[in-house]
Amino acid sequence: MLTPLHRILAPAAIALAALAGAPDEARAQTPPGVLIVAQIAEPKSLDPHAVTAVNDFRILMNLYDGLVRYRSGTLEVEPALAESWEIGADGTVYTFTLREGVTFHDGSAFDAEAVVFNFQRMLDEEHPFHDTGPFPLSFFFSAVDAVEALDPRTVRFTLSEPYAPFLSNLAYPTGLIVSPAAVAEHGADFGRNPSGTGAFRFAEWRANERVVVERNPDYWGGAPSLEAVVFRPITDGNTRVAEMLSGGVDLMVEVPPDAVAQFEDGASFTMHEQVGPHLWFLILNVKEGPTADQRVRQAINYAIDKRALVENVLQGTAEVAAGPIAPAFAWAYNDDLEPYPHDPERARALIEEAGFAGADLTFYVTEGGSGMLDPIAMGTAIQADLQGVGLNVEIETYEWNTFLGRVNPGLEGKAHMAEMAWMTNDPDTLPFLALRTDAFPDKGGFNSGYYSNPEVDALLEAARRSTDRDERARLYRQMQEIVVEDAPWAFIANWKQNAVTSARVEGFRLEPSFFLLLDGVTKN
Amino acid sequence: MWGYIGKRLLATIPILIGLSIIVFSMMALIPGDPATAILGAYATPENVARLNQQLGLDRSLPEQYLTWAGNLLQGDMGRSYALNRPVSDEVSERFGATLILAGAALVLCSVFGLLAGVVAAVRQFGWTDRIVTFVVLIGISMPSFWLGLLMIVLFAVQLRWLPASGMYAVYGGGGLADLLRHLAMPAVTLAVVATGVIARLTRTAMLEILRQDYIRTARAKGLPERRVIYRHAFKAALVTVIPVIGIQAGFVLGGAVYIETVFQWPGIGRMLVNAISTRDLLLVQGGVLVVAASYVFFNLLADVAQTLLDPRLRT
Numbered sequence: 001m002l003t004p005l006h007r008i009l010a011p012a013a014i015a016l017a018a019l020a021g022a023p024d025e026a027r028a029q030t031p032p033g034v035l036i037v038a039q040i041a042e043p044k045s046l047d048p049h050a051v052t053a054v055n056d057f058r059i060l061m062n063l064y065d066g067l068v069r070y071r072s073g074t075l076e077v078e079p080a081l082a083e084s085w086e087i088g089a090d091g092t093v094y095t096f097t098l099r100e101g102v103t104f105h106d107g108s109a110f111d112a113e114a115v116v117f118n119f120q121r122m123l124d125e126e127h128p129f130h131d132t133g134p135f136p137l138s139f140f141f142s143a144v145d146a147v148e149a150l151d152p153r154t155v156r157f158t159l160s161e162p163y164a165p166f167l168s169n170l171a172y173p174t175g176l177i178v179s180p181a182a183v184a185e186h187g188a189d190f191g192r193n194p195s196g197t198g199a200f201r202f203a204e205w206r207a208n209e210r211v212v213v214e215r216n217p218d219y220w221g222g223a224p225s226l227e228a229v230v231f232r233p234i235t236d237g238n239t240r241v242a243e244m245l246s247g248g249v250d251l252m253v254e255v256p257p258d259a260v261a262q263f264e265d266g267a268s269f270t271m272h273e274q275v276g277p278h279l280w281f282l283i284l285n286v287k288e289g290p291t292a293d294q295r296v297r298q299a300i301n302y303a304i305d306k307r308a309l310v311e312n313v314l315q316g317t318a319e320v321a322a323g324p325i326a327p328a329f330a331w332a333y334n335d336d337l338e339p340y341p342h343d344p345e346r347a348r349a350l351i352e353e354a355g356f357a358g359a360d361l362t363f364y365v366t367e368g369g370s371g372m373l374d375p376i377a378m379g380t381a382i383q384a385d386l387q388g389v390g391l392n393v394e395i396e397t398y399e400w401n402t403f404l405g406r407v408n409p410g411l412e413g414k415a416h417m418a419e420m421a422w423m424t425n426d427p428d429t430l431p432f433l434a435l436r437t438d439a440f441p442d443k444g445g446f447n448s449g450y451y452s453n454p455e456v457d458a459l460l461e462a463a464r465r466s467t468d469r470d471e472r473a474r475l476y477r478q479m480q481e482i483v484v485e486d487a488p489w490a491f492i493a494n495w496k497q498n499a500v501t502s503a504r505v506e507g508f509r510l511e512p513s514f515f516l517l518l519d520g521v522t523k524n
Numbered sequence: 525m526w527g528y529i530g531k532r533l534l535a536t537i538p539i540l541i542g543l544s545i546i547v548f549s550m551m552a553l554i555p556g557d558p559a560t561a562i563l564g565a566y567a568t569p570e571n572v573a574r575l576n577q578q579l580g581l582d583r584s585l586p587e588q589y590l591t592w593a594g595n596l597l598q599g600d601m602g603r604s605y606a607l608n609r610p611v612s613d614e615v616s617e618r619f620g621a622t623l624i625l626a627g628a629a630l631v632l633c634s635v636f637g638l639l640a641g642v643v644a645a646v647r648q649f650g651w652t653d654r655i656v657t658f659v660v661l662i663g664i665s666m667p668s669f670w671l672g673l674l675m676i677v678l679f680a681v682q683l684r685w686l687p688a689s690g691m692y693a694v695y696g697g698g699g700l701a702d703l704l705r706h707l708a709m710p711a712v713t714l715a716v717v718a719t720g721v722i723a724r725l726t727r728t729a730m731l732e733i734l735r736q737d738y739i740r741t742a743r744a745k746g747l748p749e750r751r752v753i754y755r756h757a758f759k760a761a762l763v764t765v766i767p768v769i770g771i772q773a774g775f776v777l778g779g780a781v782y783i784e785t786v787f788q789w790p791g792i793g794r795m796l797v798n799a800i801s802t803r804d805l806l807l808v809q810g811g812v813l814v815v816a817a818s819y820v821f822f823n824l825l826a827d828v829a830q831t832l833l834d835p836r837l838r839t
Contacts, residue, residue: 034695041798045608052562134578136562139571191608207617208790210694230694234788235798238673242688246680370564401556401803404567408560433568444570 030250033227035505035523037516038240038252042208042233045191048176049122049135053370054423057173058253058516059211059231064176064196067096067115068167070513075277075329075425077167081110081177081197082155091162091467098153102220104179105201112149117180119147119157132188140169162465164472165426172425173515199224199519208233224519225507244269244500250523251508253499253516257315257374263500272499274510275319277328278371279430280421282382282490285411287450290356290391297487299354300417301340303347303389304382310493313377318493323480324435325427326494328512331469332427334477337484339491347389357390364407364418369400371421373495379419382490393417410441410448417490418448425513427476432460435483451488529828536820540813547812548589551805557581558605558803579605592809602806606799611810614795619814621691622791624703625783626776628711633718633776634769640719641726641765642758648731656723664720668779672713672786679709689788710787714779718772725768729761763834770826774819 030036043056048064051057067082079085082096102110120127122138143163148156159166169175182195194202199221200213211231217223232249234240237256244252244263255263255271263269284291284300291297306320322339325332351357365379366372376397383393396415398406407418422430432439437452439445456479463475484491497514507520559575560567576582583591592602601611644656680688686709687693693702733739734757742752781793792811799807 031695036694042607044606047608050608052564052566134575136559136571136575137566139566188608207614208621208795209691212695228695232690232694232788234689235794236785236788239676239689239786239788242673242676242681246676246684246688248680248688248690248694399556399801401561401801402554404560404564405555405557408567409569441569444568446568 030247032504032524033225035226035229035251035518035521036249037229037231037518038234038243038249039231040233040237040240040254041235043211043231046194046202046205046211047132047191048173048178048196049118049138050133050191051173052136054514057514059213060173060176061198061515062200062213062229062518063194063198063202064173064178065198066170066172066175066177067098068171068175070168070171070511070515072517073509073511075168075512076331077171080171085167087467091164091465092159094157094159094166095150096155096157098155099220100153102197103218104181104195104197105216106179106182106185106195108179108181110177110197111152112155113152114180115155115177116147116149117183118177119144121183122174129183129187132183132190135174137172137174140172140174141166162467164464164466165428168426171513200226200229203228219519221519225522226518229518244502247502249502250505251499251501253497255498255500257317260315260317260498268503270501270503270505270508272501272508272510273496274498274512274514275326275328275494275496276423276512276514277326277425278421278423278495278514279321279324279326279491280318280371280373280378280419280493280495281321281324282492283407283411283418283420283449284488284490285416285449286452286488287412289416290351290354290359290361291416291449293354293356294487295350295354296356296359296391297490298340299347299350299389300386300391301487301490302343302350303391304340304385304490304492305342306339306492307342309378309381313374313381314493316496317498318373318495321491321494323484323491324431324489325476325480326424328494329427332473332476334480336477337480340484340487344385344389351390358392360392360394361386361417362415363393363395364403364411364415365395365397366403366419367397367399369403369421371423371495372400372419373421373493375419378492382492407448408441408446410450412450420448421495423495423514427472428460428464431456431476431479431483432464435488436460449488451486453482453486456482456486525828525831528831529824532824532827536817536824539820540816543816544593544809544813545589547809548585548592548805551800551803551808552585554803556803558805561802561804562606592806601810604799604804604807606802606804607807611806614807615792615810615814618790618792618795618811619818621789622777622780622784622793623818625707625710625714625789625791626773626780628707629714629718629776629780630769630773632711632715633722633772636715637719637722638726638758638765640723642730642753642761644723644727645730645734646753653727657727660720660723663716664724666716668713668717669782669786671716672709672783675709675713676786689786691790710783710789713786714776714783717779718776721772722765722769726761726765729764730757733757733760759833763830766830766833767826770823770829773822773826777815777819777822 041055043059044051048060065080068077069080071078081099083099085096087094121129122135143159144157145160146158150156179195183190186193199216199219201216203212203214205211214228215224240252241259243249263271284297310318310320320339322337327333366375379395383395386393424430434446435451436457439447459475459479463472466472497510499510501508504524506522559572563571604611640656644653647653676688679686687706691706692698742756780791784791784794796811
């Protein structure tokens with residue numbers, strides 16, 4: 001929708017505002033105790049089991065709790081609605097002990113039956129409320145064979161096979177617990193009449209204008225200090241910036257790279273940044289063409305000036321990636337990995353050695369899409385870098401949905417490279433779904449470049465079956481080393497989520513999960 | 525007259541049916557589907573197939589179309605996949621917001637366009653004429669989203685007189701005064717281009733008419749100049765200008781897409797853009813149908829007004 005003219009003029013207008021310097025006196029436009037948050041879009045639904053977008057998760061995490069959650073500042077799991085849990089020896093039986101005395105916002109009690117209801121609604125097609133879906137991410141729990149209430153405070157999950165990411169999937173919004181009574185009352189409209197156990201309860205949703213949530217005075221974790229939070233959908237990045245500058249909102253997420261600088265200096269705003277579990281990479285076609293040669297794939301990794309990409313194109317809103325697992329998964333990340341250095345000489349030598357100097361490559365680029373950052377500008381810069389080492393790259397650009405329709409079925413016969421980005425909640429997810437032999441597109445996975453290394457397959461299978469975190473970490477670190485050497489992808493960037501708060505907001509921090517948690521925030 | 529209106533209304537039915545078939549086929553032809561859009565990176569063939577089945581998209585296209593058309597006849601526009609709510613609720617809320625915005629813009633551009641055109645024509649080659657012509661040229665040439673952003677920078681960020689975006693104050697707002705405060709900038713921005721077009725056209729039409737014999741006769745009769753201009757010349761010029769206002773109404777509705785994005789106006793233009801990118805077929809169908817129907821309606825209105833004003837067309 002953005003015309004080239006728009007892209008040039010819009011940031012210019014906002015820059016003008018910054019040059020002139022915003023006056024401070026009118027900052028008190030919004031009432032104290034009420035936090036106005038600028039979101040990037042209207043939520044689809046407030047039913048956590050029905051949505052897939054980070055934008056929606058930002059609201060949901062404040063309305064609901066899961067059995068477990070990520071410990072603040074990490075992607076490690078800690079108790080929430082479950083006080084504790086035990087994992088059976090073979091890793092297929094999880095028994096949770098639930099917190100006592102918790103009630104949903106509608107007054108009904110939270111107990112083991114409620115947990116059972118939540119998972120059966122998603123997973124059991126015969127469940128009376130399965131038709132209140134669809135539940136697009138229910139496959140997060142496809143390993144669950146049975147979920148039973150042993151007594152009001154104990155719930156037992158039986159998995160069909162050991163599945164280590166199960167706990168972190170429970171901490172994901174798809175694992176949040178909704179009120180069975182509210183689902184029964186509202187049916188398919190539950191998503192507009194949500195009820196959970198969270199720090200805030202739902203107050204109002206005026207379509208395309210605002211979603212209001214208010215303090216839950218009975219919150220089991222202690223009532224939040226904010227009286228209410230208003231989420232406003234503002235799709236245009238420049239308008240979000242203008243609202244922030246004019247004092248119409250207190251917190252905005254996803255600051256456009258061009259606008260970051262104007263919030264960084266000055267006492268009126270605080271800029272927040274946090275690298276997330278995100279990876280931006282190029283899928284290389286390992287099956288055919290020049291990219292079938294490991295030397296060419298390594299050369300591509302050497303040739304791309306990743307530092308220039310994150311600093312110039314992305315204006316510092318990302319960091320250079322080193323391998324297939326994002327550093328945000330601190331416990332599983334291999335700190336010894338170094339990103340491929342920018343070394344055009346070495347790249348050229350490798351390409352010549354492989355006999356592919358002057359080879360033609362087809363490169364799929366998308367116009368936009370979830371987590372894709374600035375894909376056209378990045379694609380063009382990459383094309384220029386590769387041109388510089390003797391590869392003729394031809395770009396084919398597609399709109400996001402069309403792009404997925406071409407890339408997901410596999411690149412064979414179509415392209416040698418394709419842009420891609422993933423945001424996940426467990427180190428297992430991306431490599432398991434996109435790097436294994438059993439994840440080839442014809443087997444229902446996302447390994448669109450046909451990378452196949454039995455050693456990697458074995459490591460990933462073993463890591464998924466192990467319930468010992470240190471053991472998993474060891475396996476993932478080994479896997480990362482092999483994959484970086486094999487170079488089935490070009491590893492480019494890890495996105496930093498950013499947000500701006502006004503000087504009136506205190507106690508806010510971004511989480512590596514990219515969720516927006518507001519129960520500790522105050523506003524004067 | 526009524527027969528004419530009736531015939532014109534009947535003629536819109538095949539137009540709307542044809543349009544709905546075209547939109548339906550186009551949405552089917554463009555690659556990508558709602559399930560892929562919803563699942564994003566998780567769109568494995570298996571997950572897509574499962575979701576398509578849940579959404580009822582695994583049936584044949586004609587079957588889907590006929591189901592949709594059958595439900596429409598009973599007043600049911602279906603349910604949006606992406607928003608998980610009835611299409612009719614979403615479309616009516618959004619269209620209401622767009623009508624308020626486009627209506628305000630249309631009033632502004634008609635009043636100021638006509639006024640500027642008449643003044644410029646009466647003072648042809650004078651300073652007023654030059655200034656009006658110059659301003660009109662700038663108005664027509666300036667991209668409206670850019671003008672919108674500049675206005676936000678000036679009136680919202682710098683002066684803080686008006687809110688930067690939205691339709692009502694986000695907390696504790698509501699009421700007509702609040703609406704008008706939010707409406708001011710987007711309506712003016714949206715009206716600028718149309719005002720220029722109408723002003724230019726009015727000026728040309730007026731100049732032509734002021735040279736006609738009957739105007740000279742009217743002046744010769746000793747009628748006051750005001751009366752000559754407004755009763756005789758302006759009324760005749762309206763016959764030329766009114767159909768253009770009708771067409772501008774269509775452009776204003778279309779231009780609302782950009783303005784709605786810049787000012788976060790919760791209108792139907794922005795809804796359609798989102799619906800297309802999420803491949804939300806039923807929402808696109810419903811939205812396009814309503815916009816097309818209103819476009820046809822505005823043109824009809826302009827034609828009727830022209831017939832009423834021009835005795836030669838009244839038979």
